[in-house]
Every structure is written in C-alpha cells, then in structure tokens.
Amino acid sequence: MHGFLTVKAQGISSGSYKFKVPEVNNAIKYVSKEEYKRTIFVDAVKGTDTNDGLSTDRPIRTLDKLAKMQLVFGDEILLKGGQVHEGTIELTNLNVEMSKGRKIHIGSYGGAKATLDFKGYPAGIWIQNTSDVIVSDLKLTGNGGPDTKTFMSRKDEKNKGQRYAVRILSNNSIEQSLVKNIIIFNVDIQDVFLLNPVKESRACNQWDMNDGAGWGWGVFGEVLKGNGIRNVDIKYVTVRNVxxxxxxxxxxxKIDGSLPRNVDNVHIENCTVYQSGGPGMQFNKCNNSYMKHCRITESGNRNDHRKWGRGSGMWTWGCVNFLLEYNVFEGAQGIADCCGAHIDFNCRNVVIQYCLSRYNCGGFIEILGLNYNCSYRFNVSINDGWRNMKDKPTQDFWGKVGTPGCLVTVNGHNHDKRYYGPYQSYIYNNTIICTEEGNAPYENPFVFNIATSNRGLVMMNNIFWFAKRADAGWSMHRWKDGEDYDAAYDFRISSGRKKGNNVKADARGSYPAEVRPMNEKELARMGLVMKNNLYKLYDPAGTDKFTKVAKALPEGYWDENALGGDPGFANVNGSEAEDMIPSNAGLINKGMAIPHLESDTTSYGVYFGGLKVLRDFFGNKIKGNIVGAIVPNAQKK
Known part of the structure; x- marks a missing residue:
C-alpha cells in the first residue's frame, strides 16, 4: 500500500534525540451531515465502467470513467477502501451559483481508506474555481511517473511541471473564481515527487523554490489573479516525504500595507508534516487564519535527491492576523532560515505562542523587516540553532551551510536593499534552553542578531539558559552609494566606507564599512526594552546593565535588570517541554508586567488577547507575572 505504515519508536536523530515517525490510521472517520443526490462508487477490482456506479453492487472501475460523468454539486464520490485507484479527480470551474447549498464529497467506503495514486498526473485532487468541496478519509501518493497528455496540455496552470496531492486554485479563467468552504479531513499524503529517482542531488541548487525546477507538494492553495480562497479547514492530515x-x-x-490579501480564514488543526524537502507549512498573504495542535518534523529533509533540502518548519509572509499555538516544530534542516517557525517580512499581527521548538538548525526566533506587532511568547525552545559552519560534521553533511544557527534574529531584511523595521515586536516569557549535552555532537554558537533598524522591541521575562557566551550577529556591515547598505547589527552602525588600496567592492557593488557604536539618540529611536531576562551565565558582582550579563550576551548587548539563579528544571538535558518545568518559585515569580511600547499606536500590542497572558505553556493559571513560559511546579494538562 505504498508504504503507509504505522511506526512508533523509530526515527532520525538530531544529536542523541530521536524524532518519531508519525502514526497514520486506516479508518473512515468523517461523518457527513450533508444529503447527496447522487453517490458514485468506484471499485478498482470488481467494478465495471459500463455500470452506472450508483450502488455498491454496480460500481464503476476507473477514474477515467468518473471524469466522464459530469460531476455536479450534490455528488458524493466514494472509492473502495483497501484498493489503489490510479488517476486523478478534477473539479474545475463548477458554477457556485448552481450549488444551492449542496456539497461535493470525495471519500472512501468499505471500512478502510482507499489509496489514490496520481503518479504521472498533475494532482490527486484538483479543485479549481469550485467551492463547497469535502475531501476525507483517503491516502494520496504520486511518486514521479511519465508526464501524461493531460498534464502537459494544461494551459491554466501558472507553474507547469509541478505535482500536488491536493491542488486548490483560484484564477481568472471564469468570472466567479472565488473558492470557499473547503474541508480536508483525515487524509494521509505520502511520496509526492514530480521526477522519477535521480542520481544527482537537486538540493539547494537554486535559491527560489518556484523557479520552475519542478517539485512535489502536499496541499497547495493558490490565488492566481482570481477572486480568492476563503474558509478552508484542514484537520487530521498527515503529509510525509514530499x-x-x-x-x-x-x-x-502586491503587498503595500493595505487589505485585502485574498486568502482568508484558513484553519489548520491536528496536522503532521514529516520529512518534507521544503518547509513543512508556509502561508503567504493570508488573513485571519490559524494553525493549532500541529507537528512538523525534519523540514528541509534531504533523504532523497529529488528534495529541495531547505526549510523552516513553518513561515509566514505578508500575513495579517495569524495565530500559531500549541504546535511542535522540530528538526528543521538546511541553509539560511530553517528555524522551527519564523515570521518573514510584510506581516502584521502574527503571534507564535505555546509552541515547542527543538533541534531546529537555523534557530528559534526570527522576525524580519516590515513586520508590525508580531510576537513570540510562552514558547519552549530546546537546543535550537545547532547549525555551525565551523562544525566539521555539519560541513561534511550539508556542504554549503549559509549562516550559523541563530537563537534570536530580529532584523529588517526585506526585498529592498535597505533594512526597515521590524516594528513593535513583543518577545517575552519564552524558555530557551541550549545545553552542551543536549546539543551533542554539535557546538551551538548561540547567535543573537538584533538589527539597528528595529523600531520598538520588547524582550522581557525570557530564560536564556545556555552554557557559553552568545556570539554577535553574523551579517557584515557594508557601504554603498554614500549610505550604509543593507545590514547594521549589534548596536553599531556604518559611519563610512573603509578606505585603503586593498579595499574592494563585493559582487553587490558594496564596500566594507567603518562602524561605530550607536549614539544615545539612535538607541532611543530603536525603542528597545530588554530587561528582566534570566541567564545561566550571570555575574552577581556586576555593577551596571552590561557587566551583569557580560558572560552571557555578545559584546555591546545589555539587560536593564538581568536575573541570575537556578530555575531548578526537572531535567535540563531533556528534550520535552515537561523537562523544563522549574521548581524555584522564588526566582520564577520575579516576572514583570509587559509594557505597551511607546511607538505602538495599536490599542492591543499583541493582537490575540493583548499583552497580559493568563495561562502558562501547559495551561496553568499565572498569578502575577513569571519569568519563562512555565509556572513553578507546573502540571501538564
């Protein structure tokens, strides 16, 4: 059955930790509340295409026959469970005005899930300019195969040479191109590749994932000059090895700060992505959406030469009002970002809370330019940021690494050559653990990367529990066209181009820059509120904001009210959130109230619930204010 196996204890390791392979089920779980005018049964073994397919006694045999039956709203298509059905199911340009409130359901019958093998086809299920569709209780696989005439003749698809398990598309091929009310439930997707096996690895040979190279995707919803996608529920879906x-x-x-972005109300719950070649999940220009109770393991995986080999567990771009909570992000691999979850640029009100992030090579926190009111709060990070370019095992395995892992990245990177923002970022009450034993065999550089382009940044009540002093930001200061160019970090700014006979421009036409510390006015403009964080490395004899954390933070960084002491973690070298439950109530209860930034013109600060948080990582009530994400002696609920 194409490798749809249940495995509990096996997995791939990061250091000494083993990632579990996700469990899948073979049960039909969706209970329909709809009444269907016509149910079509497909039996790949006992069916006959001369049958009408309208009963289990007279099923049709092939999906080719199904395609000729002119599917309409009120139809239910059921594939016989325990069988492999080859081909594709397409719902294209069905007029929503003709639906009259009816749905189209695609699922299984016979007590088990059916497998739809779309090898050689553009998609397993193709939904284009068609609303009110339910897909449930199926296994989907499409591992390479020849390009069929159907695939090559498709003219309405922008990125030819791609393969999708489920493709949801809104384009301008008809007037009513709004796609809404889509449900995908209890579906397992595995082994989706455009190409047959190849000898030479394609991993990271190109920077752009949409460069026409040809990939395999799980579920992909996209608007191509259409009216948009709205109201999508994806629940209990497992995607493995794409x-x-x-x-x-x-x-x-275009993203110009105005609405609407044309993907709305996407709800992702209880989903799993395992060993995707790219990011586990990605959301681009989406509004009013959420991702909850999901697990993403080993994104950016390279166990197959056909994979991209780079990717954060999840990242957002150009999103407004997006909540991510109660998720697990683990084992992200590859060059550049590759965090557990990161907030790319042009976002507003993206909040990551109550998530567990562990063993992600790129790091834990990343907020980039032109973002407004984004937040990481009440998360637990364990041994993130392990990628180190000087680490020989990493170099041998990855080749070009890109940049070292970075625990905290808050910089203004965007598509412009200049850095802008981010603006009004709130990073508080996170428990961040990096131990030498837990990170073995890697040596974590513990990088902090805070750009001078920030305008409003709260970093409070966090626990920074690592054994070595953090490194400064990895990006270079450069000079071009009479101005500091692109990158300024660590409370230093470019003050002019370096002079001398041996100073040469780089490939971008920029020169190494002279740098100087920021002056008082420039620091004030950053609006940085960094205080009341707890450090493993702490100098109780320090006399000012710099020296108390001189052993912990890079040179030039400070904390207005640094805290020291032992939280009394249950197992500091563990890999589970419950290992980081503290017992030292006297220390953990020294938290401070989170201030509303002076530069923040919103009434809320953090869009989802405001700045005050009433419960900890495990759902326990918080009395007063705490340090870290977990109340002392917490109980896991």
Missing amino acids: SQMGIRFKGSG
Whole structure:
C-alpha cells in the first residue's frame, strides 16, 4: 500500500534525540451531515465502467470513467477502501451559483481508506474555481511517473511541471473564481515527487523554490489573479516525504500595507508534516487564519535527491492576523532560515505562542523587516540553532551551510536593499534552553542578531539558559552609494566606507564599512526594552546593565535588570517541554508586567488577547507575572 505504515519508536536523530515517525490510521472517520443526490462508487477490482456506479453492487472501475460523468454539486464520490485507484479527480470551474447549498464529497467506503495514486498526473485532487468541496478519509501518493497528455496540455496552470496531492486554485479563467468552504479531513499524503529517482542531488541548487525546477507538494492553495480562497479547514492530515512543502497557501497581488490579501480564514488543526524537502507549512498573504495542535518534523529533509533540502518548519509572509499555538516544530534542516517557525517580512499581527521548538538548525526566533506587532511568547525552545559552519560534521553533511544557527534574529531584511523595521515586536516569557549535552555532537554558537533598524522591541521575562557566551550577529556591515547598505547589527552602525588600496567592492557593488557604536539618540529611536531576562551565565558582582550579563550576551548587548539563579528544571538535558518545568518559585515569580511600547499606536500590542497572558505553556493559571513560559511546579494538562 505504498508504504503507509504505522511506526512508533523509530526515527532520525538530531544529536542523541530521536524524532518519531508519525502514526497514520486506516479508518473512515468523517461523518457527513450533508444529503447527496447522487453517490458514485468506484471499485478498482470488481467494478465495471459500463455500470452506472450508483450502488455498491454496480460500481464503476476507473477514474477515467468518473471524469466522464459530469460531476455536479450534490455528488458524493466514494472509492473502495483497501484498493489503489490510479488517476486523478478534477473539479474545475463548477458554477457556485448552481450549488444551492449542496456539497461535493470525495471519500472512501468499505471500512478502510482507499489509496489514490496520481503518479504521472498533475494532482490527486484538483479543485479549481469550485467551492463547497469535502475531501476525507483517503491516502494520496504520486511518486514521479511519465508526464501524461493531460498534464502537459494544461494551459491554466501558472507553474507547469509541478505535482500536488491536493491542488486548490483560484484564477481568472471564469468570472466567479472565488473558492470557499473547503474541508480536508483525515487524509494521509505520502511520496509526492514530480521526477522519477535521480542520481544527482537537486538540493539547494537554486535559491527560489518556484523557479520552475519542478517539485512535489502536499496541499497547495493558490490565488492566481482570481477572486480568492476563503474558509478552508484542514484537520487530521498527515503529509510525509514530499519534495517541497507539506501544506501551503499563497495569495496574489502586491503587498503595500493595505487589505485585502485574498486568502482568508484558513484553519489548520491536528496536522503532521514529516520529512518534507521544503518547509513543512508556509502561508503567504493570508488573513485571519490559524494553525493549532500541529507537528512538523525534519523540514528541509534531504533523504532523497529529488528534495529541495531547505526549510523552516513553518513561515509566514505578508500575513495579517495569524495565530500559531500549541504546535511542535522540530528538526528543521538546511541553509539560511530553517528555524522551527519564523515570521518573514510584510506581516502584521502574527503571534507564535505555546509552541515547542527543538533541534531546529537555523534557530528559534526570527522576525524580519516590515513586520508590525508580531510576537513570540510562552514558547519552549530546546537546543535550537545547532547549525555551525565551523562544525566539521555539519560541513561534511550539508556542504554549503549559509549562516550559523541563530537563537534570536530580529532584523529588517526585506526585498529592498535597505533594512526597515521590524516594528513593535513583543518577545517575552519564552524558555530557551541550549545545553552542551543536549546539543551533542554539535557546538551551538548561540547567535543573537538584533538589527539597528528595529523600531520598538520588547524582550522581557525570557530564560536564556545556555552554557557559553552568545556570539554577535553574523551579517557584515557594508557601504554603498554614500549610505550604509543593507545590514547594521549589534548596536553599531556604518559611519563610512573603509578606505585603503586593498579595499574592494563585493559582487553587490558594496564596500566594507567603518562602524561605530550607536549614539544615545539612535538607541532611543530603536525603542528597545530588554530587561528582566534570566541567564545561566550571570555575574552577581556586576555593577551596571552590561557587566551583569557580560558572560552571557555578545559584546555591546545589555539587560536593564538581568536575573541570575537556578530555575531548578526537572531535567535540563531533556528534550520535552515537561523537562523544563522549574521548581524555584522564588526566582520564577520575579516576572514583570509587559509594557505597551511607546511607538505602538495599536490599542492591543499583541493582537490575540493583548499583552497580559493568563495561562502558562501547559495551561496553568499565572498569578502575577513569571519569568519563562512555565509556572513553578507546573502540571501538564
């Protein structure tokens, strides 16, 4: 059955930790509340295409026959469970005005899930400009195969040479191109590749994932000059071993700070992505959406030469009002970002809370330019940021690494050559653990990367529990066209181009820059509130904001009210959130109230619930204010 196996204890390791392979089920779980005018049964073994397919006694045999039956709203298509059905199911340009409130359901019958093998086809299930569709209780696989005439003749698809388990598309091929009310429930996706096996690895041979190279995707919803995608529920979906992303939604149009972005109300719950070649999930120009109770393991995986080999567990771009909570991000691999979850640029009100992030090579926190009111709060990070370019095992395995792992990245990177923002970022009450034993065999550089372009940044009540002093930001200061160019970090700014006969421009036409510390006015403009964080490395004899954390933070960094002491973790070298439950109530209860930034013109600060948080990582009530994400002697609920 194409490798849909249940494995509990095996997995791939990061250091000494083993990632579990996700469990899948073979049960039909979706209970429909709809009444269907016509149910079509497909039996790949006993069916006959001369049958009408309208009963289990007279099933049709092939999906080719199904395609000729002119599917309409009110139809239910059921594939016989325990069988492999080859081909594709397409719902294209069905007029929503004709639905009259009816749905189209695609699922299984016979007591078990059916497998839809779309090898050689563009998609397993293709939903284009069609609303009110339910897909449930199926296994989908499409591992390479020849390009069929159907695939090559498709003219309405922007990125030819891609393969999707489920493709949701809104484009301008018809007037009513709004796609809404889509449900995907209890579906397992595995082994989706455009190509047959190849000898030479394609991993990271290109920077852009959409460069026409040809990939395999899990669920991909996209707007191509259409009216948009709205109201999508994806629940209990497992995506395993695809060459690109597990789940992705992508809107269209320019991002200029105005609405609408044209993907709305996407709800992802209880989903799993395992060993995707690209990011586990990615959301682009999405509004009013959430991702909850999901697990993403080993995104950016390279166990197959056909994979991209780079990717954060999840990242957002151009999103507004997006909540991510109660998720697990673990084992992200590859160059550049590759965090557990990161907030790329042009976002507003993206909040990551109550998530467990562990063993992600790129790091834990990343907020980039032109973002407003984004937040990481009440998360637990364990041994993130292990990628180190000087680490020989890493170099041998990855080749070009890109940049070292970075625990905290808050910089203004965007598509412009200049850095802008981010603006009004709130990073508080996170428990961040990096231990030498837990990170073996890697040597973690513990990088902090805070750009001078920030305008409003709260960093309070966090626990920074690592054994060595953090390194400064990895990006270089450069000079071009009479101005500091692109990168300024660690409370230093470019003050002019370096002079001398041996100073040469780089490939971008920029020169190494002279740098100087920021002056008082420039620091004030950053609006940095960094205080009341707890450090493993702490100098109780320090006399000012710098020296108390001189052993912990890079040179030039400070904490207005640094805390020291032992939280009394249950097992500091463990890999589970419950290992980081503290017992030292006297220390943990020294938290401070989170201030509303002076530069923040919103009434809320953090869009989802405001700045005051009433419960900890495990759902326990918080009395007063605490340090870290977990109340002392917490109980896991």
